[in-house]
Amino acid sequence: MNVLQTPEPDFMQEEDITLFSDSVGKWIDEHAPPEAVQSWIANSSVPRELWNQSGEAGLLGLSMPEEDGGMGGDYRHEVVLMRQLGWKGADHFGISLHNAIVMPYIWHYGTEEQKARWLPRLLTGELVGAIAMTEPGAGSDLQGIKTTAIKTGNQYVVNGSKTFITNGQLANFIIVVAKTDPTLGAKGTSLIVVETDGADGFERGRNLHKIGMEANDTSELFFNEVKVPGENIIGGTEGQGFVHLMQQLPQERLNIAVQGVAAAERGLQETLAYVKERKAFGKRILDFQNTQFKLAEVKTKLTVAKVFVDHCIGLHLKGQLDAVTASMAKYWVTDIQGETIDEMLQLHGGYGYMNEYPIAQLYKDARVQRIYGGTNEIMKLLIARSL
Numbered sequence: 177m178n179v180l181q182t183p184e185p186d187f188m189q190e191e192d193i194t195l196f197s198d199s200v201g202k203w204i205d206e207h208a209p210p211e212a213v214q215s216w217i218a219n220s221s222v223p224r225e226l227w228n229q230s231g232e233a234g235l236l237g238l239s240m241p242e243e244d245g246g247m248g249g250d251y252r253h254e255v256v257l258m259r260q261l262g263w264k265g266a267d268h269f270g271i272s273l274h275n276a277i278v279m280p281y282i283w284h285y286g287t288e289e290q291k292a293r294w295l296p297r298l299l300t301g302e303l304v305g306a307i308a309m310t311e312p313g314a315g316s317d318l319q320g321i322k323t324t325a326i327k328t329g330n331q332y333v334v335n336g337s338k339t340f341i342t343n344g345q346l347a348n349f350i351i352v353v354a355k356t357d358p359t360l361g362a363k364g365t366s367l368i369v370v371e372t373d374g375a376d377g378f379e380r381g382r383n384l385h386k387i388g389m390e391a392n393d394t395s396e397l398f399f400n401e402v403k404v405p406g407e408n409i410i411g412g413t414e415g416q417g418f419v420h421l422m423q424q425l426p427q428e429r430l431n432i433a434v435q436g437v438a439a440a441e442r443g444l445q446e447t448l449a450y451v452k453e454r455k456a457f458g459k460r461i462l463d464f465q466n467t468q469f470k471l472a473e474v475k476t477k478l479t480v481a482k483v484f485v486d487h488c489i490g491l492h493l494k495g496q497l498d499a500v501t502a503s504m505a506k507y508w509v510t511d512i513q514g515e516t517i518d519e520m521l522q523l524h525g526g527y528g529y530m531n532e533y534p535i536a537q538l539y540k541d542a543r544v545q546r547i548y549g550g551t552n553e554i555m556k557l558l559i560a561r562s563l
Contacts (some may be wrong), residue, residue, distance in 0.1 A: 177263040200260045208266035216391030229302035258362040262421040262438025268391035278305030285411040304346035308338040325354035334402040338398040344395025356414040365417040367410040388540030426502035436513040447520040474516045500562045507555035510545035
């Protein structure tokens with residue numbers, strides 16, 4: 177899809193990237209057509225076997241090094257997957273969180289033993305990943321978490337609760353942000369893996385009922401005296417969790433920006449198709465000057481957003497994407513996503529308010545983009561500190 181008619185940057189035009197994009201698009205057409213996505217939404221979850229099918233197709237661990245068992249790609253391959261999911265309306269599938277948020281914590285920071293133990297099963301889909309940061313009383317303030325993982329002998333005992341956890345109903349590999357020493361604040365924060373299969377004291381709460389992204393299972397998780405092996409602290413050393421989180425959050429925020437542009441591009445494609453067909457007062461909706469002006473504004477805003485996101489992708493590929501620039505991308509693009517999709521829904525008139533039209537789903541899905549990954553208000557605070 178190039179509805180914006182914006183040239184791709186050189187690094188996205190390499191032959192293996194374009195071929196990969198085509199193959200991913202075909203895979204989504206086969207495994208996640210619109211009727212399948214509607215069934216996901218009705219069931220508030222994707223089918224568990226979709227994870228195994230993704231592993232068989234080589235879509236898990238795209239940017240993980242070959243020496244660690246991964247596909248040997250780079251962040252461009254993650255971008256391709258996120259874009260194709262967004263363009264085809266299959267972005268409720270939480271595969272990019274598994275690939276580009278959860279797995280990097282293991283292959284960047286995990287011990288050799290941890291990599292050997294977990295990565296092969298994350299690559300096949302035997303393990304489905306989630307990261308449990310947010311708590312009922314601590315959202316964007318990661319230093320305020322209350323969940324603890326206290327060492328007792330050669331194991332840790334995890335107590336606490338988490339909420340709004342993506343992939344929460346299906347995940348059986350959960351990176352839990354916890355205090356291993358509650359007296360040390362951020363320096364007492366660690367990342368500990370809970371493999372939930374057979375874990376006594378672990379409980380999933382509700383599959384939370386959301387206003388959008390309904391097929392992306394989002395859950396409350398409860399840890400009541402959950403015993404975890406001592407070797408499950410990521411990196412093998414306590415107190416590194418906050419540092420690891422800060423190092424990985426720029427990529428998470430860039431992911432959100434990439435997804436925001438892709439979803440809005442789909443909205444523009446759907447809206448163009450609608451206004452070319454729908455008639456009012458004897459002429460197409462597209463032939464009204466107001467429609468043309470609104471679409472001109474939308475195309476301009478989305479083009480600027482895409483160019484900026486492409487710039488950020490280029491920086492990230494060089495290891496030069498800093499937290500401030502990533503925060504700019506996350507906040508600005510998601511604001512633009514919300515603005516433009518709202519305008520495009522308006523051009524649909526009453527039909528835009530009907531769930532059967534894709535623009536309605538895009539409208540609902542867009543709202544959370546300004547909240548997760550750190551609220552846009554927090555992004556502005558981080559940017560302001562750099563001034």
